[in-house]
Amino acid sequence: MTRAKAEAPEEMPWAVLEGRGRKPREHSNGASGVTVTRETYWAEAETRLMEEIVSRANMQKAYNRVVSNKGAAGVDSMSTGQLRGYLQTDWPRIKEELLNGTYLPYPVRKVEIPKPCGGVRMLGIPTVLDRLIQQAVHQELSPLFEPGFSASSYGFRPGKSAHQAVQAARKAVESGLRWVVDIDLAKFFDRVNHDILMSRVARKVKDKRVLHLIRNYLQAGLFEGGVITQRVEGTPQGGPLSPLLSNILLDELDKELERRNHTFCRYADDCNPMSEHGAQQNGLWPPSPHSLKHD
DSSP states (O other): OOHEEEEEEEEGGHHHHGSOOOOHHHHOOOOGBBOOOOOHHHHHHHHHHHHHHHHHHHHHHHHHHHOOOOOOOOOTTOOOOHHHHHHHHHHHHHHHHHHOOOOOOOOOOEEEEEESSEEEEEEEEOOOOHHHHHHHHHHHHHHHHGSSSSSTTTTTTTTTOHHHHHHHHHHHHHHTOOOOEEEEEHHHHHHOOOHHHHHHHHHTTTOOHHHHEEEHHHHHEEETTTEOOOSSSSOOOBTTTTHHHHHHHHHHHHHHHHHHTOOEEEEEEEEEEEEEOOTTTTTOOOOOOOTTTTO
């Protein structure tokens, strides 16, 4: 199967199903002929976000992204090359479960990779189906949260990069900010509190089906050596949703630093506030104990 064949939109199952349901998001609003605006769309998506997630255009975009990324198989051993055939028979059932709020993700496959500085980084590899669904969710959530993120946050964001973070830090140092606090949130992805994270997501996501799905992904079991361990904290790296969820939570840290008028650069869980004088004189340290706590 060639990639061109896999990406042909007319052959995907949702191409047929979508024609029987609601119209794509760019459409005329009844007899008035007024085009639906982005603001109108998001007002509707507060409670109908799941419908947008499983829409034809969004699922096709997510499918193309997952297939092009390839990646390792999850606990069911399904490859990206096998995904299309599976969807052609099972997508109607999966879509109905997503819309009804009854879909249950597979456990993630635990993988440990060595870190350059020693130790290991734990990854949780979702099945290719769950990567597809997570990617579809990410594509609809990102426009909700991205506009509010700090300009000083560079990790896992569209149009942002580690190179830009280095350039910004260099510029700050050249301007005279010679004191740097190196904040590394040890094992951040392994210790994320699910309740705190979900409270942050719920500030902008009102569709309870989407909130339930995200929590199910957070709590999906961890498969290792034939044993499935339940997860009560953390958001393992390896799925399309994890980077966005981490930025949603760490935005609290960014806002606290901005409230103190600090110059800083953050890339994922690595953050470097900078100042002209010592850290304590400029209020860089200690950080607020309330920044990442539950409201």
